[in-house]
Amino acid sequence: MDLQEALNRMKTYQLKMSAYNYVSGIIGWDAATFAPKASASYRSKMVGSLAEDHLTYQLDPQNIAMLEFLSEKDEVDPKIKRAAKIYLNDIDKVRNLPKNLYAEHVETVSMANRVWEEAKKTDNYALFEPYLKKIIDFSKKALEYRNASSKPYDTLLNDFEEGMDSKSYDAFFDTLKKELVPFIKKVHQDGAPIDDSLLYREFPIEKQKEMVSYLISYLKFDLDRGGVAESVHPFTNPLSSGDSRITVRYLKNYFPASLFACVHESGHALANQQMDPSLEGTGLQDTPSLGIGESQSRFYENYIGRSLPFWETNYPRFQELFPAQTKDLPVEEFHRIINRSKPTLIRMEADELTYPMHIIVRYEMEKMMVEQDVDTKKLPQIWNDKYEEYLGIRPQTDREGILQDVHWADEFGFGYFPTYAIGTAYGAQFLHAMKKDFSVEDAVRAGETEKVHNWLKTHINFFGKFYTPKEILINATGEPFDPRYFIDYLKEKYTKIYFA
């Protein structure tokens, strides 16, 4: 293959892969936000046909040869080379998989999703158990077909977070456990109590919507290049450099759901809006990894959105919208309430401090499922034991336990969870580095969010997928990942809140 020929083929490849992504992005967005109930079965047929075309195109030997050629050739533009490598990584996941095995798995997963929903609704783990077993078995078998040199779970961890393996995650989580488990206990036992009943009072949804619009504009999330809709599970859909969408969910009796989903998802969308537009359509216009992606959303949600300076400037608007609920409530107390920590069974409702514990439970269980021969019938008990150990509470039902998350009923679900925790910890390290350049608190208080955007843009997001997570940590903070910043942040924040 000659270089020019390969580059021409690459151009077409990038365009077509972008189109496949765009199409599945739009269809997914539509399904989650607008599509009526009865649209599901036809849509899944159409999506199936498109996925087959996509796969056929990916597995075309001439395309693979071109990608291999470009990923190895020295004189190739580094962006093209990096894109070729990333495309090849994706191909590796399915390349040697027998087609019928994969098709069977897709079908299993599609069923498993529905069964999981039913099982959760009726608190019946026995319904879901055979599907979970099948999914575990498939994941193991699929790993055997890959040319991976690493241990099975390591391969999956690396899929979601390039450069990570169980050794590094073990070290990270051991540190967290050692430092946080006793600290959490101390906070919950000895901290000054916080009356959090405000969180469960009624806040009219129409007014919450106004608060969300207000926050969007405070954050300078550009709506000419994005949008906000509603869905059951909030998510971000970055379709192009001019099109970053988020969804939020409104709960009448739990206003934090909409407010913090708005800030969290805006963080994802802003990261996308900060990317170099010339990466559009190249395969590099994406976050480098799930962890780096989460570092951005959590940065906005936690380090900005749950900070006192943020509310010093935004609480007046909140009070205007909800005068009855916030009467005589000073901003400092409001800040304590929205940051109150307590052991909870549900990850999605966890506070910043206890959140990592929820991830540790899942990480340890996944490792077991992928690397050992576990009896899937016993998983709920193992889950419950771990909650008792790390958070001091025990689920009384499986819907509040092992059935709460959809991830393990998903197509490639194992290895995803740990990125939530490491991403949050990356964020703390970015915050520490940013503070050396300017006062983040002052900027947030003054509504100068563009200062934050600009730092994140120039240090992280502009480059899209060009750098690996490890490279980004070094580029942005001058040192490799260190969980110390995260632990220090949590201890300082929660000491102020509970022991001031």
Added chain:
Amino acid sequence: MDLQEALNRMKTYQLKMSAYNYVSGIIGWDAATFAPKASASYRSKMVGSLAEDHLTYQLDPQNIAMLEFLSEKDEVDPKIKRAAKIYLNDIDKVRNLPKNLYAEHVETVSMANRVWEEAKKTDNYALFEPYLKKIIDFSKKALEYRNASSKPYDTLLNDFEEGMDSKSYDAFFDTLKKELVPFIKKVHQDGAPIDDSLLYREFPIEKQKEMVSYLISYLKFDLDRGGVAESVHPFTNPLSSGDSRITVRYLKNYFPASLFACVHESGHALANQQMDPSLEGTGLQDTPSLGIGESQSRFYENYIGRSLPFWETNYPRFQELFPAQTKDLPVEEFHRIINRSKPTLIRMEADELTYPMHIIVRYEMEKMMVEQDVDTKKLPQIWNDKYEEYLGIRPQTDREGILQDVHWADEFGFGYFPTYAIGTAYGAQFLHAMKKDFSVEDAVRAGETEKVHNWLKTHINFFGKFYTPKEILINATGEPFDPRYFIDYLKEKYTKIYFA
């Protein structure tokens, strides 16, 4: 090719063509309803790539051979045979067209669309004129590449309305002109005057939305299998048997815009909901022609939605929502107001009676453009002369004249307009036939819209594209198309309104 092989290939073909349609439907929907401003350029690149794949697939010689084989073979299931014929008709439009000519045209049209917008905004026909000239030239050239045996404009007319040609349209429009031009004059000169200032009063949009929801439920448009959104130009998007969507537009100072768009588009959506679900994904799940499609939307909009019985039952809700505006206004008077006829320059604002005149102007001009050598610079004047002749008013600007519609800046735009008029006239013939089976007025007054749905379903919509428009007319009404029903309907209705 053996039959089984052809049938297998057809199955794949139907699935893939359905997926292409689905994708372009979803993307189009999204673009019109949600997508942010800055999303356009990337989207058009993605759509371009998909369109190219689509075209390549259509022009694959093996696919064409299969379609030709199946469309000619006697023992093939008639539904497969009909689908094959329809697919071939679509292919014929582009089959022999040199690729570069077509690509050039697509580019011209994409520019022409934007230029038309600008030209309309600034009332500058000279801007648009060179594009219109190019589009006319392309249409003529494209027709030369087709194996059409008919005259150029006849081929285009038949594309949009199978079985129609200029001879039959001439006869139809001549009858309309002969009967309606003097009648319209009489109504406008001698009819009892109607004060229509109500139409331009302020009706709060939030309340209009409630009225739209109410009408949706009155019409029994099933929202588990559809949805309603907003867009600048109302349209219907029939994605599958479980997914028929409409949009409406809200104007604070012209409430008929949202109300009648709702009923009109619901008519399209209901037709889709009435189709045999087993046609889904076969190429036959669509209206048989634009005219038959329009016969359904106009049926609901005009024959039901602008009838007195409709308002006898729905006006009380309207009064509840708009007490100040409707105080002391009896339903009979309201009915007169929403049906008031006056000569207008803008087709989209025309009443039922003058509407066909707008179409006749366009039909006569298209015929000229496609079949003669017209000087495009002179078209505005020809347009204005015709308005003066048929409606007694003359546009003072081109934005109120020849620049008002986008159709002639579209990819295949000539031949579309006449279907609006013939569709409305089909509708009158269906109404006449339906009345023989039950009292439509009573059903509408009683809110028994399912009776209407059921008639339209069993006589027309259930069969999707299986029958031609001519066959449907015979099946549903027992006779070929006859404009008499339309003329009688208009004369009777407007005599009551203006000369009672």
